[in-house]
Amino acid sequence: MKSINLIESLRNVDTSSLVDRVEKNLIELFIEKGFKVGDTIPTELELKEAMGVSRTVIREALLRLRMIGLIDSKKRRGAVITSPDLTAVLQKSMNPQMLDDSTLREIFEMRLSLEIGMADFIIQRVTPEDIAELKAIVKSEPKKAKTHLFQIEQEIKFHGKLYDITGNETLKNFQKMLLPIFDYVHQSGILKKQIALKQFVSHAGLIELIEKGSAEKLRNGIRNHLENHFLRIL
């Protein structure tokens, strides 16, 4: 135990680069100073003076902040605080080919979790127009999916609408982001081969459940609807 602590403390020699520290400092500074969205932050030159590092370092740190959407900078105007868009940040690293298999698989699972859990929000916030739209989507579905591709498109349309109904933008963005991954995993050899492809609760069935208005029933219905996916990972 003691030796572990020793190693731990040895590891803490602050291996972070100067830019790392400046970045951290900047964030702390903004919070401390109570900067709000829309406020302009000091210029690069001022920060350089204040922190005693080169403008290069300041710039690289600001670049990171800009990247995570914390600031937005324009020429002459300087940089202003913005509200970070979480999903935009992820988008870039969310490339299926760049992620390793286990991460991909975990993301696949997360998507399933999210969709089951959002039943309550659907029930609470669905409007008659939403239901009509869902029905229209189902109606446009072919009896027997002609092509695999078409089938997937239908899936995306229907489930996308479900996310839509929750009115949760962050959730929607996540869905948009997770979709390519989900599809990729679905088709790749990461999971077990698709076996039965039995038909469980259908889209039409889900609509019925939504109309009935019971969150619990809908929740379990969605779970059932996703059974084919679950069969492949459990």
Place this chain on the structure above:
Amino acid sequence: MKSINLIESLRNVDTSSLVDRVEKNLIELFIEKGFKVGDTIPTELELKEAMGVSRTVIREALLRLRMIGLIDSKKRRGAVITSPDLTAVLQKSMNPQMLDDSTLREIFEMRLSLEIGMADFIIQRVTPEDIAELKAIVKSEPKKAKTHLFQIEQEIKFHGKLYDITGNETLKNFQKMLLPIFDYVHQSGILKKQIALKQFVSHAGLIELIEKGSAEKLRNGIRNHLENHFLRIL
């Protein structure tokens, strides 16, 4: 419609900065060349030559890639491809004080969704040791929470363990990330004031459900357990 299209096309004058484009190019290059985790990418000088821009620009682009965890660079060795850690990316922008209220609220909802949806994975992967640990946690809970703070700590411990059981690292990391947000939202004035604080399914009750082995029952149990939170947003 036409005018909208016009505006759309006008907006597409490529307002992106040079660094933006280089970044994109680099990612495409890596994918195209089929770089795998562990491969070293060309040096900054080589990239500078190949792309015909200054090293500064290359560096800023690489900085971004490094930031999203796509590459990891060491002196002398150069930069190597790594598997991006999605959550590490988010961590920085996930500062409650930096996000606006509606986003915070949406994250709050997402966390609830996730937790309900993971019932299946818990049931599937729980071990006797896990259950013992859960019971130990519950045992250490005071009859009546002495302090609000202590109560929260207990919550975190128990629910953290639930995430743990799923064995899904990405999910766990998300939980870790969402926690501060969740807590912040919980205490801030964003949501309705906490009203009744009735006791629904308890932690002990959840353990029972886990032991019973029905994913559906557990799912609904978790939903019930979180009722206090739902009451505040619906």
Place this chain on the structure above:
DNA sequence: TGCCCACATTATGTCATACATAATTCAAGT
């Protein structure tokens, strides 16, 4: 007066160069 144009100003964007630093290689020396 009030509007408009040209110029100055200013802060970010890009470039080039130099040096610092750390990791690796490799050969000399014990």
Place this chain on the structure above:
DNA sequence: ACTTGAATTATGTATGACATAATGTGGGCA
């Protein structure tokens, strides 16, 4: 065989210069 240390190399940091775009400003003109 092992260590030591210098050379090498790629990233890290610093600095100065110029480009570019947005804003501010003042003079000229109707």
